[in-house]
Amino acid sequence: MSKTFTQSDVASHNKSDSLWIVVDGDVYDLTKFQDDHPGGKKILQRVAGKDASKQFWKYHNEGILKKHQAQARRCSRARPQEEAPKPKPAAAAAAAPAEDAEALEPFGEQIPFSDPSWYQGVREWIETEIEPHVTEWDEKKEVPASVYRRWAAADTWPEPQVVPHDKWDLFHEMLLTDELSRVGSGGFVWNVIGGFGIGCPPLVKFGKKSLVDRILPGILNGDKRICLAITEPDAGSDVANLTCEAKLSDDGKHYIVNGEKKWITNGIWADYFTVAVRTGGPGMNGVSLLLIERDFGGVSTRRMDCQGVWSSGTTYITFEDVKVPVENLIGKENQGFRVIMTNFNHERIGIIIQCLRFSRVCYEESVKYANKRRTFGKKLIEHPVIRLKLAHMARQIEASYNWLENVIYQCEKMGETEAMLRLGGPIAGLKAQATVTFEFCAREASQIFGGLSYSRGGQGGKVERLYRDVRAYAIPGGSEEIMLDLSIRQSMRVAKMLGMKL
Numbered sequence: 300m301s302k303t304f305t306q307s308d309v310a311s312h313n314k315s316d317s318l319w320i321v322v323d324g325d326v327y328d329l330t331k332f333q334d335d336h337p338g339g340k341k342i343l344q345r346v347a348g349k350d351a352s353k354q355f356w357k358y359h360n361e362g363i364l365k366k367h368q369a370q371a372r373r374c375s376r377a378r379p380q381e382e383a384p385k386p387k388p389a390a391a392a393a394a395a396p397a398e399d400a401e402a403l404e405p406f407g408e409q410i411p412f413s414d415p416s417w418y419q420g421v422r423e424w425i426e427t428e429i430e431p432h433v434t435e436w437d438e439k440k441e442v443p444a445s446v447y448r449r450w451a452a453a454d455t456w457p458e459p460q461v462v463p464h465d466k467w468d469l470f471h472e473m474l475l476t477d478e479l480s481r482v483g484s485g486g487f488v489w490n491v492i493g494g495f496g497i498g499c500p501p502l503v504k505f506g507k508k509s510l511v512d513r514i515l516p517g518i519l520n521g522d523k524r525i526c527l528a529i530t531e532p533d534a535g536s537d538v539a540n541l542t543c544e545a546k547l548s549d550d551g552k553h554y555i556v557n558g559e560k561k562w563i564t565n566g567i568w569a570d571y572f573t574v575a576v577r578t579g580g581p582g583m584n585g586v587s588l589l590l591i592e593r594d595f596g597g598v599s600t601r602r603m604d605c606q607g608v609w610s611s612g613t614t615y616i617t618f619e620d621v622k623v624p625v626e627n628l629i630g631k632e633n634q635g636f637r638v639i640m641t642n643f644n645h646e647r648i649g650i651i652i653q654c655l656r657f658s659r660v661c662y663e664e665s666v667k668y669a670n671k672r673r674t675f676g677k678k679l680i681e682h683p684v685i686r687l688k689l690a691h692m693a694r695q696i697e698a699s700y701n702w703l704e705n706v707i708y709q710c711e712k713m714g715e716t717e718a719m720l721r722l723g724g725p726i727a728g729l730k731a732q733a734t735v736t737f738e739f740c741a742r743e744a745s746q747i748f749g750g751l752s753y754s755r756g757g758q759g760g761k762v763e764r765l766y767r768d769v770r771a772y773a774i775p776g777g778s779e780e781i782m783l784d785l786s787i788r789q790s791m792r793v794a795k796m797l798g799m800k801l
């Protein structure tokens with residue numbers, strides 16, 4: 300059993316040679332840590348031997364205690380006798396009928412609009428093992444391989460949360476992506492899902508069985524990594540004009556691939572590349588997909604320095620005379636464009652989910668900060684101009700999110716071809732809506748945090764990072780401008796086919 304200290308025990312450790320403080324009923328020995336404290340040692344010495352909870356929460360957010368427990372050497376749990384245990388939030392369920400009780404149990408932070416209204420998610424793994432380290436990983440531009448493997452391995456998820464394959468649907472995927480995004484780092488999210496999430500579906504859906512059987516198990520257990528390589532130095536959203544060429548060898552057994560790919564997520568760590576190549580004439584009918592394996596030789600990857608998503612491994616790739624067996628063709632020759640387009644809808648929905656959760660993170664961080672920071676004798680939240688900012692954030696998040704649920708419901712109910720035809724336009728429009736919302740929320744949150752979101756790390760750290768991540772969402776996967784135009788063009792084309800009356 301851990302030792303319990305009384306307040307007078309703590310009070311005797313009030314000098315720099317033995318410096319203890321209490322935060323929220325826990326005792327911290329900061330004697331060694333004081334010299335490393337980023338806020339300075341004098342400020343700690345002033346509260347030595349005292350309950351410093353109020354001062355602590357003024358300058359830090361929740362992640363600090365979890366992350367710095369080792370350095371701060373937590374002595375023991377000490378809830379002083381006179382302090383009554385904190386009451387749990389009154390369960391709204393108390394008066395509800397028994398079968399509704401679970402659904403109504405209060406969940407999460409309870410800040411209005413900071414979670415979708417129905418929310419009952421799984422967040423322990425993310426909060427304890429991921430969130431406290433995300434800033435460090437982002438700065439190092441790498442997430443430890445062990446985290447990737449743990450994420451891939453099914454045993455990451457406690458039993459009740461494992462959804463059987465036949466019950467898994469797009470809403471489960473939405474929930475998982477949404478939860479991952481709560482850490483407030485596009486780099487982290489793209490590190491763990493940005494490669495296989497878009498590189499794997501074409502292989503699984505259109506690859507030859509022998510290829511899938513050989514490649515997929517290693518990817519699913521996290522030993523191997525795959526990425527999607529479409530964009531080129533000279534062909535971004537204009538996929539039909541890509542130039543990376545794949546020529547069939549004289550004996551018809553291999554494609555010889557030459558060309559460059561740029562801004563490829565996870566590329567530096569990838570063992571496999573799902574690559575869009577030109578196998579035929581110009582335009583969309585000359586494009587195919589190949590699974591290229593690093594072991595084939597002739598594949599070089601270099602990390603690119605980018606504005607945001609630092610830990611996602613954005614990569615420049617060159618293929619030089621890579622010999623790819625014809626068995627590695629995904630789908631049919633010269634029919635890759637359609638596969639790429641179907642894949643784009645899935646990718647865009649992922650981007651939308653992430654953007655809307657990042658918008659919520661900006662909003663939630665702002666609400667928390669506005670409730671503690673005081674200016675001109677008032678808390679920020681008491682200034683109408685700040686509430687106006689929060690209101691504009693919340694209304695855009697909720698409106699966009701409800702459109703997202705509506706689109707996901709329709710995707711779930713339609714077949715793939717129908718969904719591609721009917722929902723391509725709305726998904727493109729929603730992607731633009733989500734990135735504009737994200738940009739707005741990141742901007743407004745930065746204004747609310749002021750200087751704290753201008754410097755990296757600390758209380759405004761998430762907001763500062765997300766502000767840098769905005770362009771990584773508004774440009775790839777179809778830029779905002781292309782998305783808005785496509786949303787009308789595609790919807791009109793389909794409506795015409797279906798008998799639109801003008």
Ligand code: HEM
Binds near residue numbers: 367
């Ligand atoms: C368990 C004890 C503590 C730990 C582990 C700790 C850790 C940290 C860390 C990591 C930072 C860097 C900024 C950030 O990442 O948020 C920081 C900054 C700071 N801390 Fe602490 N701290 C502790 C207690 C305290 C207390 C009790 C006070 C005040 C009495 C304090 C005052 C400050 C100040 C003023 C800053 C600078 C904030 C800024 O840059 O705006 N800290 N602390």
